[in-house]
Amino acid sequence: MTPAISRIQPVASSWQLSVAPMMDWTDRHCRYFHRLLSPRARLYTEMVTSAALVRGGQLRLLEHSQQEHPVALQLGGSDPGELAQAACLGAAAGYDEINLNVGCPSDRVQSGRFGACLMYEPALVGDCVKAMRDAVSVPVTVKCRIGVDDQDDYAGLQHFTEIMLDAGVEVLVVHARKAWLKGLSPKENREIPPLDYERVYRLKREFPALVVVINGGITSVAEVQTHLAQLDGVMLGRAAYHDPWLLARLEHALHGEALPSRDEVLRHMRPYVEAELARGTALKHVSRHLLGLYQGEPGARAFRRTISEGAHLPGVGWNLLEQAQKSCLLAA
Structure with missing residues (x-):
């Protein structure tokens, strides 16, 4: 077994490279495969609703292998108490991080009052984060958009970030597109709203102590390296799924890891x-x-x-x- 394959115990403290939570894609089988390609990348589950864990008792959704670490559980929900219980279940199951979804724009997610629509309710998101942080010792992070609907200025993202910091968030993952809650499908929301990387860069400049990870439209080693010159981390989505060898190339480029075949x-x-x-x-x-x-x-x-x-x-x-x-x- 070569070093590139056998090194499956990466440092758990880095958000330099991660693979986004993607519904129907980043299940435990996908994560095991991605770990073979990337010893260091932080891997994320598909979004799991807090209700499914707490009220539905769907603990099977927490199944994962030891080889996946560092691996984060992404939760969807908006009830602080319920999210705290779900976070406890995730931490007890061995996840290294609990991430709150404040970025998904689908109608189904909106109807449950979570996902991107929570960008309109930053105080509630702050309450959710505080409740989870009080309940678990692992990091509690947030994945959001740069805005939603007509929230199309930096001030909205700045205000949201200030509340996240007050709630104790130390890591913010930002999809560098705003989301349209009505009129666009989830797929269109990944493609039509323009990317605004500079807004995320500005966020890091103004909140230097915050770990800022960028997501959205990143498809190459060169693009990852460009973003890392200004930010703490890059989260890859569909590019890593459709071309998983990109993860191995990034290990080589960022860490000198030998490329397996x-x-x-x-x-x-x-x-x-x-x-x-x-x-x-x-x-x-x-x-x-x-x-x-x-x-x-x-x-x-x-x-x-x-x-x-x-x-x-x-x-x-x-x-x-x-x-x-x-x-x-x-x-x-």
């Missing part, structure tokens, strides 16, 4: 995949996260096609991934 990373997924199959997990639930491993390489399409066409079949196992790897090599 993609074939090597795939081989190191085998024990995990076989253990999951043995416990009754269907291959498709793991393999879907691997589709981008050969992104940009000759044969990548054949790799994806072999997995996509076969992973749903009954009884399929690790041999399908070996076939996909061979298909990739033959098509190259």
Whole structure:
């Protein structure tokens, strides 16, 4: 096993590089795969609602492996007491950080009075953060937008940040787009509102003690390095999912980590995949996260096609991934 693969106990105090919480994508299988590519990146769960944990008793949503650390639990909610209980459950489950979602603009999230609509209620967000910080010893962080709807000036973000600081927030993750709560889908909210990186840079300049992590539209090593020249951290979203090799390239660029081969990373997924199959997990639930491993390489399409066409079949196992790897090599 090479050092790039075996180093799965990274320093837990750094927010220099992280992978965003993404619904339906950053589940425990995805996070295990991303950890093989990046020994240091901070990984985030999909958003879990506080109600699902506290009222619904869905503790299975907290399942994760020791290899994922440092790993953060993202919560959605707006009831301080309920969020405090959910944060306790997350901390007890071993998560290294509890993050509050104040950035998701979907109608479903808004109807539950959490996500980006809470940018309108910074005092309530502050109460939620205080309640969680009083309940747990791990860091409580916030992920927000630069604004919502007609909140389109720096003053709104500045005011929100001041309240977060008063509540004890030490790390703020900022998606550098505002969100439109009506009229745009979640996908459109990731693409249509213009990016304003300078507003996030200004925030760091004016609040130098605050750890500021930027998110939104970042797709390359060069862009990450540009942001890190002015900020404490960069959070990657869909770029890391669709082209996961970007995480390995960043480990190399930022820390001099030796690059393993993609074939090597795939081989190191085998024990995990076989253990999951043995416990009754269907291959498709793991393999879907691997589709981008050969992104940009000759044969990548054949790799994806072999997995996509076969992973749903009954009884399929690790041999399908070996076939996909061979298909990739033959098509190259």
